[in-house]
Amino acid sequence: MPSSREQRAAIHAALGDPGRLAIVDALTLTDRAPSDLAAMLEIATNLLTHHLDVLERAGVIERVISTGDRRRRYVRLVGSALADLAPRTATIEADTVLFVCTANSARSQLAAGLWRAITGRECESAGTHPGPRVDPGAVAVAARHGLDIATQRPQGIEEVTARPDLVVTVCDRAHEETVQYFARTPQLHWSIDDPAEMKTRAAYDQAFEDVRSRITRLAEQVAA
Numbered sequence: 066m067p068s069s070r071e072q073r074a075a076i077h078a079a080l081g082d083p084g085r086l087a088i089v090d091a092l093t094l095t096d097r098a099p100s101d102l103a104a105m106l107e108i109a110t111n112l113l114t115h116h117l118d119v120l121e122r123a124g125v126i127e128r129v130i131s132t133g134d135r136r137r138r139y140v141r142l143v144g145s146a147l148a149d150l151a152p153r154t155a156t157i158e159a160d161t162v163l164f165v166c167t168a169n170s171a172r173s174q175l176a177a178g179l180w181r182a183i184t185g186r187e188c189e190s191a192g193t194h195p196g197p198r199v200d201p202g203a204v205a206v207a208a209r210h211g212l213d214i215a216t217q218r219p220q221g222i223e224e225v226t227a228r229p230d231l232v233v234t235v236c237d238r239a240h241e242e243t244v245q246y247f248a249r250t251p252q253l254h255w256s257i258d259d260p261a262e263m264k265t266r267a268a269y270d271q272a273f274e275d276v277r278s279r280i281t282r283l284a285e286q287v288a289a
Contacts, residue, residue, distance in 0.1 A: 072124065076146055079123035084108060085116045089125065089142065094157075094283055095253035096141040099128075129256055133238030139256040144278045157251065157287045159230035162188040165239045168196035169219035171203035171261050172235040175273055178212045179280040184287075189226065193242045195219035200261050206269040210277075222246065231287070235276065255279050 080086050087106050091097060097105070103113045117140060120126040124146045131137035162180060166173040169192025177190035196219050207214045222243065232247045233255065234240035240254045257275050260268035 075123045076125055079119050079125055082116070082119075084112070085120055088113075088116055088120065088140075089147070092126065092140060092142045094279075094286060096139045096256040097254070098137060098139055102140060131237040131241070131256070132259065133236070133241045137237070137241070139237065139254070141256055144282070157231060159251070159287050161227050161229045162186075162231045162233065162287070163225060163229035164188065164190040165222060165232060165234045165243060166190075166192055166236040167194050167238050167259075168192045168200075168261070169221075170196040170198065171200040171269075172257050172259065172272060172276060173239075174199050174203055174214050174217055174219075175207060175212075175276045176233065176235050176280060177217075178207055178214045179277055180284070182212055183280055184284050189229070190217075191220050191222045191225050193222060193239050195221045202260060202264060202266075202269045203272075206260075206266075206273045210273065233283070253283070 080089060084106070088102060091102060091105060099110075099113060099117065102108070103110055106113075108116075117126065117128065121128065124143055126140055126142055128138050128140050131139060164173040164176040164180070169190055173190040173192065177188050180186070180188045199214055199217050199219065204215045229247075229250060231251050231253065232243070233253045234243060235255045235257050236259060237256055244252065255276075257272060257279075258268070260272040262268075
């Protein structure tokens, strides 16, 4: 949440352009590459760059380097900046949701556990290159928040039992590998750092909070 009146005023000023407001709306539930934003909003690249610069200076968005293809960038909202300025987006209809990351050992397992806890609905998670077990750090951070994912096991995307109505990729590498695999299914992408790379409590806590804020936002928009 903005910590001062000046910061809030800067955010309102940044959102005072229809093009920039459209960018924020387009990023409400999913992170996007700049090229995707340009195509979606039918906006010239140089004008998009200007709008992104303004939004980034106001602390509304951030641009991150893909952890998969390092040549790619993703634009994502800074959720806390918009705590009092919720963008509007259309409701998504989905009975079955699939969360995907690379190893299906941390981020997608946390996302699935949080989805079940927050919505009371079942879902699946999978990995493009599933690991041998759920990451102990992910198990521990989930347990600290009252979630039990210790009995889950990683599975590959080819093992998914039901065709999902919505696919949510929670890491860049998985997104870049599966975007065509799920070409006929609505997709969202969240560019979330892999806590297993740092293996620190802080990294797992950060990943958990990032996933929880995204799941909370998504749950408000998805109707069964």
